Amino acid sequence: MDLEFDERYDGFRQEVRGFLENHQAPKRDDAGELRGADRRAWLSLLIEHGYWARTIPKEYGGYGAEPDLLETVILDEEFTRANAPRGTNLQGTSMLVPTLLAHGTEEQKQRWVGPTLRGEVTWCQGYSEPGSGSDLASLQTRAVEDGDDFLISGQKIWTSTADKAQMCFILVRTEPDAKKHEGISYVLMPMDTPGIEVQPLETMSGSIGENSFNQVFLTDVRVPRANVVGQRGEGWKIANTTLKHERASLNDNAVGTFERLVRLMNRETQQGVPAMASPVFRDRLMKLQARALTMKHHSMRMLTCSLKGESPGVAGLVVKLQNCQLSFDMADLAFDVMGELGSLYDHAKYERERGWWQAFSFLALGLIIGGGTAQIQKNIIAERGLGLPREPKPAKA
């Protein structure tokens, strides 16, 4: 058991901290995003110093360092500590770029990787469909050959940032007669192509919180066949390798939320008595603290597995399930502490923290469902983690 970073990382941490003290990051908009020329200049500066796109090869616009997980962790920690913006358009940088580097043609890499890293091109992800949620591989959006092009028709949903992105990486069915996992292709689609209609999808968050989901309607959208990434019909495999590129990081988000809960419980009073003086609320707070500490230390164990190149096995499969539920449960205690004033909303008089806990709770519920529902997670844990048998296929009627 050794909880310290190796000494050789101290210098790197000091260097990053020094950079952040000497460089003023540009201002972010209300959604917390950098925009326009500011974004391009800031990201280019970060790439030049190796604080962004650190391990992407130089010839594709990155910094070209050898992968080193602890450097990534230190960068995350220091940028968070300084509240400085770093990653932007995560669909593009953490999903598309690794996919292109692994499966793209030389021309595709040259054309898209650098501009994506510098924030010149942003991406949305066209995966889910109204009829294909948990069973994503049943997707029906089809691409029909027409000369050197495909004509894409269908409907996508949960397409965040589709209203702003210039490009979409989309899964489409190119081989309608193949088995469901084998007929899918991974295609790069410009969002300004005729035949694309984007409609905002209002979520339960309403006017607060993340609110950039969309539905995308596609009618004979013409995309060159050269925009297929990898082989035709291998889109399912390609999309799945991308999902494995999720970065390891130390996660003490729950501890941060816990500290916010403590401040809330000291501040909120009923009959003049702070919530923290209530043994019932304190007991619930302590239950949540134990869970937050559990997941913090579990993330340290997961990071160690990544550093050693070991698979954490079933211990890794349970992380998403636990973290999402913990966030939701922390918001529940906050609501009960705020009582009847906790539902105040939209700048109402006496509103609490500008509705932060409401937004946090809605988002947490969304994350319990999104990216694989809790029930799908439990199937994966049982089948891949514990070796329980798959559900038999129902007999065809």
Add this chain to the structure above:
Amino acid sequence: MDFGLSEDQQLLDQTVRGFLAEQVPIERVRELREQGCPNDRGLWRALAELGLTGILVPEAQGGSALGLLDAALVSQALGHAATPAPFLSSAVMATVALRASGGAQAEPWLAGIASGEQVVGVAATERFSVREEAGLTLDGGRISGKSLMALDAFGADAVLLAVDADTLAVVRTDAPGVSIERLATVDATRCTAEVALSNAEAAAVFEGAGAAITRMLDAGRIALAADTLGACESMVEQAVAYAKQRKQFDRLIGSFQAVKHMCSEMIAEVEPARSLLWYAAHSFDALPDEAPLMACHALAHIAEIGREIASVSTQVHGGIGWTDEQNLHFWFKRIANSRHLLGGPEHLRARAAEIQGFAPAA
């Protein structure tokens, strides 16, 4: 950065689990429950030969002076096998208290624990829960009063008493005025007793032992959390194994989502709790300022997940899980009884809040 068990610790874990699987299978536990005290001296000596009873004892007294994380792994293995043994009392709590108290008075007892010749029970319940007018008084080297639910005191050579918040004492169980009555619980794998003293002579007294008592309780709580976590691991393993071989409606029951999700929910609690336990045990030696809080949280959290896992694992087994024959109840009852032995979850969370200044001291 290396958050995990060292190679030595992994080897220790495998060795102890292998030994217990071979020497104390559940059939042996069934035999032991028929005896007046399930703690078996032959097993205690065998654990001593493996160097386990003296795992926390200083080398000068014949121990191996390892850390609490090492001791927790042994405790976890004992819970996993549902083995009756006075490890929590003698090898963890009494050893930590005697080490912290120090001095020549402590050395013979430490040496006796390490060699396997002595079993030292622990009577400390009243430090966190006074029931039935229990309590001890010390006057001129003689002790009177009673202590309930004393760990492994029945059949022991001596008992370490937390007389009050600042005083520890040792009494020999064969001294005049010492009466020890077994208090049988649902848990056949752990031995608890009432220690009643009437002007009994103390073999050793440690004044100013407040810090030693705190350390003793912290270590005990972490080791007990490990014991419960080990029992949880076994119950999950048994449920998963059963779900892979039991057929109903022409299917293995493990292929039903309802059963799968029960198993997933159990392992989703066990794996992160292992990380919490490792950190808590590590903090006891490396980050002692954090240990009291971590000890409370580790035991409270693992007691809570333990209650749920004990129930769910039994339900995965269906009716057979409820029978004596299936043996599952040994773990179920060990988890249930352990929940309150060193302070229940509500008490531990109140203490955790108090440690952090969230609540006025009780």
